[in-house]
Amino acid sequence: NYLPESLRLYISSRFKEWTNRFTTEETMVFKDYQSSKMNQLFQAANLYLGESLPTISIPRVTVEKTESVRNLSFSMEKNTEMTDVFENVAMRWRYFSDCSQGMHKQDIRWYELSFHKLHKGLVTKSYLPHILERANTIKERNRVVQLHTATHDFWTPKPVVIQHPMTFQTLAMNGNLKKEIVEDLDRFMNSKEYYQRIGKVWKRGYLLYGPPGTGKSSLIAAMANHLNFDIYNLNLSAVSTDLVLQNLLLSMANRSILVIEDIDCSIKLQNRESGIEQPIRYHQQNKVTLSGLLNFFDGILSCCGEGKILVATTNYKDRIDPALLRAGRMDMHIYLTYCTFSAFKQLALKYLGISDHSLFRHIEMLLPEVKVSPAEVAGELVKTRDPKVSLKGLIKHLEEKLVADGNSEVRPRHLSSPSQPSKCQAKEPSISFPLESNGTNMDNVKSPGPKPDVSADKEKAKMESKLTENGPDGEVDNNFDKKDLIRDQPLCHNILQIIEDMEKELLSHKEAITTLEKKSCVTLNKLAKIKATI
Numbered sequence: 102n103y104l105p106e107s108l109r110l111y112i113s114s115r116f117k118e119w120t121n122r123f124t125t126e127e128t129m130v131f132k133d134y135q136s137s138k139m140n141q142l143f144q145a146a147n148l149y150l151g152e153s154l155p156t157i158s159i160p161r162v163t164v165e166k167t168e169s170v171r172n173l174s175f176s177m178e179k180n181t182e183m184t185d186v187f188e189n190v191a192m193r194w195r196y197f198s199d200c201s202q203g204m205h206k207q208d209i210r211w212y213e214l215s216f217h218k219l220h221k222g223l224v225t226k227s228y229l230p231h232i233l234e235r236a237n238t239i240k241e242r243n244r245v246v247q248l249h250t251a252t253h254d255f256w257t258p259k260p261v262v263i264q265h266p267m268t269f270q271t272l273a274m275n276g277n278l279k280k281e282i283v284e285d286l287d288r289f290m291n292s293k294e295y296y297q298r299i300g301k302v303w304k305r306g307y308l309l310y311g312p313p314g315t316g317k318s319s320l321i322a323a324m325a326n327h328l329n330f331d332i333y334n335l336n337l338s339a340v341s342t343d344l345v346l347q348n349l350l351l352s353m354a355n356r357s358i359l360v361i362e363d364i365d366c367s368i369k370l371q372n373r374e375s376g377i378e379q380p381i382r383y384h385q386q387n388k389v390t391l392s393g394l395l396n397f398f399d400g401i402l403s404c405c406g407e408g409k410i411l412v413a414t415t416n417y418k419d420r421i422d423p424a425l426l427r428a429g430r431m432d433m434h435i436y437l438t439y440c441t442f443s444a445f446k447q448l449a450l451k452y453l454g455i456s457d458h459s460l461f462r463h464i465e466m467l468l469p470e471v472k473v474s475p476a477e478v479a480g481e482l483v484k485t486r487d488p489k490v491s492l493k494g495l496i497k498h499l500e501e502k503l504v505a506d507g508n509s510e511v512r513p514r515h516l517s518s519p520s521q522p523s524k525c526q527a528k529e530p531s532i533s534f535p536l537e538s539n540g541t542n543m544d545n546v547k548s549p550g551p552k553p554d555v556s557a558d559k560e561k562a563k564m565e566s567k568l569t570e571n572g573p574d575g576e577v578d579n580n581f582d583k584k585d586l587i588r589d590q591p592l593c594h595n596i597l598q599i600i601e602d603m604e605k606e607l608l609s610h611k612e613a614i615t616t617l618e619k620k621s622c623v624t625l626n627k628l629a630k631i632k633a634t635i
C-alpha cells in the first residue's frame with residue numbers, strides 16, 4: 102500500500118512475464134457472448150464436450166432435456182474441469198460462470214482451454230475446426246422439427262415443436278411414387294456441390310395437388326421428418342406487402358421447408374396474362390402481387406441461405422398461373438389421388454396390423470370404382486380395432502359411395518344449370534329420389550339450383566292444381582270451372598305458358614328417370630359382379 106498503483110501494476114505485469122517464461126501451458130478463453138453476439142465457438146464447445154461427458158468420470162455434471170431437443174444434454178458444472186484427448190494430445194477444459202458488474206447484471210459464462218504451447222498449431226488448425234464440425238452434426242441429430250407461422254408480418258417468435266407421427270413409412274401411397282419422392286429429396290440434399298458447380302441455386306420446389314384428404318399435408322410432415330427440417334407455414338393472404346414477403350423469407354433459417362398451402366386461393370388467377378397486376382388480397386391495403394411472388398421464388402429465395410425447399414399445395418392445379426408452375430419454381434408436380442388398393446393395404450397394415458384378409462378381395466374390386474380419399478378410408482379403419490368389423494364398415498361405406506356417386510350425376514337437365522333456373526322449380530323434383538332397389542335414398546344430395554320463390558310458387562301451384570284438377574296435395578279440386586278459362590284471355594295465355602313449362606319439366610323428369618334406371622342397372626351389375634367374384 103506504500104507504493105503508487107501504477108508502479109504496483111507495472112511490477113505485477115513484469116512478474117507475470119517473468120514467470121510465463123517457465124510455464125509450458127497456454128490457455129484460450131471462449132466467452133458465451135463476444136461484442137453482444139453469441140460466440141459460435143462457445144456453443145460448439147458446449148455441444149462437443151457435452152457429448153463426451155456421459156462417458157468420462159467427472160464428479161458433477163448438469164443434465165437437461167428440453168422440448169426443442171431430441172436427446173439428453175450434458176454440460177459441465179461451474180468451476181469444474183475435464184480433459185479431452187485429440188490426436189494423443191491432452192486438452193484441459195474448465196468451465197466458469199459469473200455475474201457481470203454494472204447496471205444490468207447478467208450471467209456471463211466462459212470456457213478455458215489449456216494445452217501445451219507446442220500444440221498451439223494443432224489446436225487452431227485442427228482441433229477447433231473439428232469441434233465446430235462435430236457440434237454441427239450433434240445439433241442436426243438433436244434437432245426436432247418445429248413449425249413457424251407468420252403473424253403480423255413476422256414469424257412467431259416461439260415456434261411450435263411438431264411431433265407429427267407421419268413418416269414415409271406410415272404414409273400410404275403408391276410404392277413407386279413414394280420411392281421417387283424420397284430419392285428426389287435425398288438427391289437434392291446431397292447435391293450442394295453439384296448446384297454450386299453448375300451455378301444453380303440450391304433450392305427445390307414441389308407442387309402437391311389433388312382432391313381434399315389425399316394426404317398433401319401428411320406428405321409435407323413426412324418430408325420434414327425425413328429431412329429433419331423446420332416447416333415455415335406461410336398464408337399469403339395474411340401477408341400485407343411484397344416487402345414483408347421478402348423480409349419473411351430472409352428471416353427463415355437454413356435447412357427448412359417453406360409451405361404455401363392452397364396457393365390457388367391466394368393468387369388472383371391469370372393476373373399476368375390479363376396484364377393487370379392484382380393484389381393477392383383484395384382489400385386495398387394489401388399489395389402482395391404475383392410478380393412479387395415470382396421475385397420471391399427466383400430472386401430472394403435464390404440468394405439467401407442454402408438447402409431451401411418450397412412446397413405449395415392446391416386442390417386445383419388448373420387454377421394456378423402457369424408462370425408459377427414452371428421448372429425452377431415448381432420442379433416436381435406430385436399428384437395425390439384417391440385411395441388405390443396398394444394405398445389401402447398400407448393403411449390396413451398401419452391401422453389394423455393386417456397385411457391380408459378374405460375381405461380384401463371385395464375392397465380391391467370396389468376401390469377402382471369409387472372416389473374415396475385415403476383420409477376417408479383411414480377414418481373408417483380407425484373406428485374399431487376388430488379387422489373384420491372394420492373392413493365390413495369400409496365395404497359398406499364404399500358401396501354407399503358407389504351408389505351415391507353413380508346417382509348424383511343424374512338430375513333433370515334444367516336443374517343442372519344454376520344460371521338458368523326452371524320456372525317451375527317449386528317442388529324441387531328429382532333430387533330426393535328414393536332408391537328402393539337398395540334402400541339408399543338421396544336426401545343428402547344437394548340441389549344445385551337457386552332457392553325457389555315461395556310466393557310465386559303458391560300462385561303457380563294454384564294454377565297447376567286447377568289444370569290437373571288436383572289440389573297441391575294431390576286432392577281432386579271440384580271447384581274448377583272450364584268456362585272461366587274461355588272468358589278470361591290473359592288467364593288463358595298464362596295457363597298455356599304454364600302447360601308448356603310443365604311439359605318441359607315432365608320431359609326432363611322422364612329423361613332423368615331413364616338415366617337413373619340405366620345407372621342403377623350399371624351399379625347393380627357392378628355389385629352383382631363383385632359378389633359373384635367373391
Ligand SMILES: Nc1ncnc2c1ncn2[C@@H]1O[C@H](COP(=O)(O)OP(=O)(O)OP(=O)(O)O)[C@@H](O)[C@H]1O
Pocket residue numbers: 271272273274312313314315316317318319320416444448475476477479
Ligand atoms: N396417404 C395417406 N396415408 C396415410 N394417412 C393419410 C393419407 N392421406 C390422408 N391420410 C389421413 O387423413 C388425414 C387428412 O389428410 P391430409 O390433411 O394430409 O389431406 P390433405 O390432402 O392435406 O387434405 P386438404 O386438401 O383438405 O388439406 C391425415 O391426418 C391422415 O391421418
